Amino acid sequence: MPRTPTAEALAEAVLRGERRALARLITRVENRTTDAQDALATLHPHTGHAYVVGVTGAPGTGKSTLVNVLTRALRERGQTVGIIAVDPTSPFSGGAVLGDRIRMGDLVGDRGVFIRSMANRGSLGGLAATTGDVARVLDAAGFDVVVIETVGAGQSEVEIAGTAHTTLVVEAPGLGDDVQAIKAGILEIADVLVVNKADRPGVEHTVRALQAMLSLGHRLRTVGHHGQRMAVEETSAPPEYDFWDVPIVQTVAISGEGIAELVDALERHRAYLRQSGDWHARERARVTAELRARLQETLWERLLEERGAEALSAAVEQVLARELAPQQAVRALLNGR
Amino acid sequence: MSESKIRVLIAKPGLDGHDRGAKVIARALRDAGMEVIYTGLRQTPEMIAEAALQEDVDVVGLSILSGAHMALVPRVKQLLEAEGLGDVLLLVGGIIPDEDVPKLRELGVSAVFGPGTNTQEIVEHIRAALQRETS
Known part of the structure; x- marks a missing residue:
């Protein structure tokens, strides 16, 4: 295996039972690298x-x-x-x-x-x-x-x-x-x-x-x-x-x-x-909660990216100055104004 | 979103029961932002190599006060290499006679730190050796 294998290669090695690959992939997952997300997708069916x-x-x-x-x-x-x-x-x-x-x-x-x-x-x-x-x-x-x-x-x-x-x-x-x-x-x-x-x-x-x-x-x-x-x-x-x-x-x-x-x-x-049937109920609840959390994170990041961090800090200032209520600030941010 | 941390295994091989120094180092490395896996007293070289593998550490620090370093260090190094961990940074601390330091360096030990070493020196050595400024 090359010195810095791809996460994908590590995932395949994990499926073959290689312990070093397992340890290395866990590190990537902990570090939330982009390629670790793909590796997790590869592992999911297993x-x-x-x-x-x-x-x-x-x-x-x-x-x-x-x-x-x-x-x-x-x-x-x-x-x-x-x-x-x-x-x-x-x-x-x-x-x-x-x-x-x-x-x-x-x-x-x-x-x-x-x-x-x-x-x-x-x-x-x-x-x-x-x-x-x-x-x-x-x-x-x-x-x-x-x-x-x-x-x-x-x-x-x-x-x-x-x-x-x-x-x-x-x-x-x-x-x-x-x-x-x-x-x-x-x-x-x-x-x-x-x-x-x-x-x-x-x-x-x-x-x-x-x-x-x-x-x-x-x-x-x-x-x-x-x-x-x-x-x-x-x-x-x-x-x-x-x-x-x-x-x-x-x-x-x-x-x-x-x-x-x-x-x-x-x-x-x-x-x-x-x-x-609780096994399946719990799995379903877990997946529901996870999708929700991931969606929240992704939508938050996307919003920040689209509006820019300045828009958020501007909204904070407006709320502090009592020009906008927090609810109004949220609406304004979502509407892109 | 991605963040990487320097991971360090601090282990005490051999039979002496004093781990004060090892704990001081563990704490200093923690305070430098590293993730330190501390495995406790009386670790065999096999235990150390296995922990290093499972924890995917960048650094293994051995604290040895017993005088058995010329037996323990080569064994740890050999086992690390057998696990494919030959590139893990190996450090030795404790009471090591001066004449043994070059021999340890030759075995692949990156640095030997005696009693009274400033912990910052160890932190800087690790960062420089790993060529990472972050964490």
């Missing part, structure tokens, strides 16, 4: 095979260690795993220290695993803007499972739920009282709740608070067209399989305790998604 699992939770709950042992367990069940570990970019320097690999040393030397660290490059929401695209590259590369570990998230980093099929929210004892547990946001996106560090004191309290939160009412996931049920693909399951009870799984990631139960919970959720 995607849709991977099961995407999101792992999120507050800093210090043990997400990376959990991803490490979860991956080992998935490997034991014969699944190949691509991991994307997202850490924050410094808003001051634009640089980042990406340290999630520290806890994933067990996975080295296994060609069925590929780990990639990503800086979020200023995106809020827990992921980088290109994390979804990188997940698709790993999908096209043939990984059975793609695990996405978000930045240490608080209450609003819920973007992962729009990217993953199954979202694990990781909690640990002693992080907050039960009021924290009923706050909106991150707990509401959980398909599986994990209480890690379950050997620590106070674990019963954490589990009870989470149970109370869950029993307070089931969130309704509004993912597109629930009415459009797809055909049931596995017929052995019970017929009334369209209600998902969020399980609480206790783990001690460092010793591997509870990991088998966690993998079982994932498999149950995956089966539920297939049988309820």
Whole structure:
């Protein structure tokens, strides 16, 4: 391969299973180069095979260690795993220290695993803007499972739920009282709740608070067209399989305790998604959201290009001078005046 | 829309348990706008080469205080070459006797930085070697 292969050549090498090409293409995707967009288009028909699992939770709950042992367990069940570990970019320097690999040393030397660290490059929401695209590259590369570990998230980093099929929210004892547990946001996106560090004191309290939160009412996931049920693909399951009870799984990631139960919970959720039609509903919702976001970005760029940045700053001045209301300024910009 | 960042792997091969220097460097490179993958203590050369491949880094920085550099560095270099990563910029920091520096340079190490090196010097070396002024 030439020193600087085209993204297209890299995409073809990715489909042949070449790991170096995979790593290099991910860099281009992260850098949002023009040729990476074409490469993604080449890969698109080869995607849709991977099961995407999101792992999120507050800093210090043990997400990376959990991803490490979860991956080992998935490997034991014969699944190949691509991991994307997202850490924050410094808003001051634009640089980042990406340290999630520290806890994933067990996975080295296994060609069925590929780990990639990503800086979020200023995106809020827990992921980088290109994390979804990188997940698709790993999908096209043939990984059975793609695990996405978000930045240490608080209450609003819920973007992962729009990217993953199954979202694990990781909690640990002693992080907050039960009021924290009923706050909106991150707990509401959980398909599986994990209480890690379950050997620590106070674990019963954490589990009870989470149970109370869950029993307070089931969130309704509004993912597109629930009415459009797809055909049931596995017929052995019970017929009334369209209600998902969020399980609480206790783990001690460092010793591997509870990991088998966690993998079982994932498999149950995956089966539920297939049988309820939610899998397709989520994919449809994801694609809808993505097209919308891409259209917004493209239309914004096109408008800026056509009107020029001066027109925008002129409009800002007019609004500041109270000559125009923001609504009028928008209309004027759209009408090209 | 396109933005590229210098990606650096900072690794501590060998058995000594001191990573203060490595962390200081990681932070300094972050503050210079680079993306630094820090892999922690006691990395084998195999782990380092694999991480460098998966992370598609431009630079590998090895921090070695144990005195085992003449064993570890050639092995890392050899594995990087085997993975097709021969052109990755290789830096060594830590406690390296003066007489070993030319030998390391000959092995393909771009620069050796001892204790007390100004971190800015390292940043500038990386930027110059990669011939990139940005990030």
